[in-house]
Amino acid sequence: MNMAVHPDHRGRGLIKLVSAPVYDAVKAVGGVMGLGFSNAVGVKVDRHSKGYGYQVIGQMRPSFHLLGGHPTDGLTLHDHFPTAPLCIDAHPPTGWHFAKTEAYLRTRYGAHPFRRYQYGVWQKAGQVLGVVVYRRASLLGMPTAAVLEVVGGDSAGLIARWSATMRGRGVWVAHLLSTPSAAVRRTFGATLAPVVARTPSYLTIKPLSDGLPTAAWSLATWDFVGGDVL
Numbered sequence: 379m380n381m382a383v384h385p386d387h388r389g390r391g392l393i394k395l396v397s398a399p400v401y402d403a404v405k406a407v408g409g410v411m412g413l414g415f416s417n418a419v420g421v422k423v424d425r426h427s428k429g430y431g432y433q434v435i436g437q438m439r440p441s442f443h444l445l446g447g448h449p450t451d452g453l454t455l456h457d458h459f460p461t462a463p464l465c466i467d468a469h470p471p472t473g474w475h476f477a478k479t480e481a482y483l484r485t486r487y488g489a490h491p492f493r494r495y496q497y498g499v500w501q502k503a504g505q506v507l508g509v510v511v512y513r514r515a516s517l518l519g520m521p522t523a524a525v526l527e528v529v530g531g532d533s534a535g536l537i538a539r540w541s542a543t544m545r546g547r548g549v550w551v552a553h554l555l556s557t558p559s560a561a562v563r564r565t566f567g568a569t570l571a572p573v574v575a576r577t578p579s580y581l582t583i584k585p586l587s588d589g590l591p592t593a594a595w596s597l598a599t600w601d602f603v604g605g606d607v608l
Contacts, residue, residue: 405586411594412584415604421580432582436557436597438604440575442517443552443566447542452507453500455543459488460497465505466530473559473601474594478529487511487527498540500530508536515553522551526604528562537565555579557600 464480498510508530515522530536593599
């Protein structure tokens with residue numbers, strides 16, 4: 379859910395008025411929290427809008443990784459989400475994370491109303507074994523891929539194939555924005571250099587029920603890649 383209020387109409391509690399029925403509906407089907415991204419300006423707004431209820435868990439960590447490797451068969455690049463069935467284990471191995479079902483992935487990326495993503499698709503015998511969702515970017519003038527999602531039962535094999543394919547297309551660097559313990563950070567390997575975010579992003583929580591586990595408030599427990607604020 380992404381909301382903004384025109385400056386002429388701020389200070390009237392309109393966001394709370396619009397969002398309250400949405401959170402009620404989420405709670406009715408068993409939801410226990412709202413999870414969001416926020417930049418520094420958004421965090422400042424959250425802190426001054428107590429009724430909105432989002433609290434910072436911690437700052438997402440940016441990292442840059444050099445791409446390379448030897449090209450292998452099976453991975454192709456596309457500008458549309460694959461239509462073939464996704465035969466993948468789309469759940470990170472550890473930590474708190476979204477339940478990334480095929481329906482979620484198709485809705486989140488393939489059916490987005492205005493964002494356009496690109497996809498590295500590992501396919502064999504008509505079945506999709508893994509997908510890397512990314513957007514083209516630039517780092518100091520170098521072509522860069524901002525990675526938003528890596529899903530597949532063999533993440534290491536998927537990333538190796540995607541990295542080699544991207545390098546062959548002239549893209550040398552991958553950018554990740556993730557929680558510190560996200561498994562994909564380890565799979566990509568060491569960063570090129572320590573990174574200080576010029577425009578920091580934060581993971582935030584809005585509790586929707588009492589008794590939210592303590593672990594939910596620790597950034598170290600989250601296995602999360604993203605930062606592509608809708």
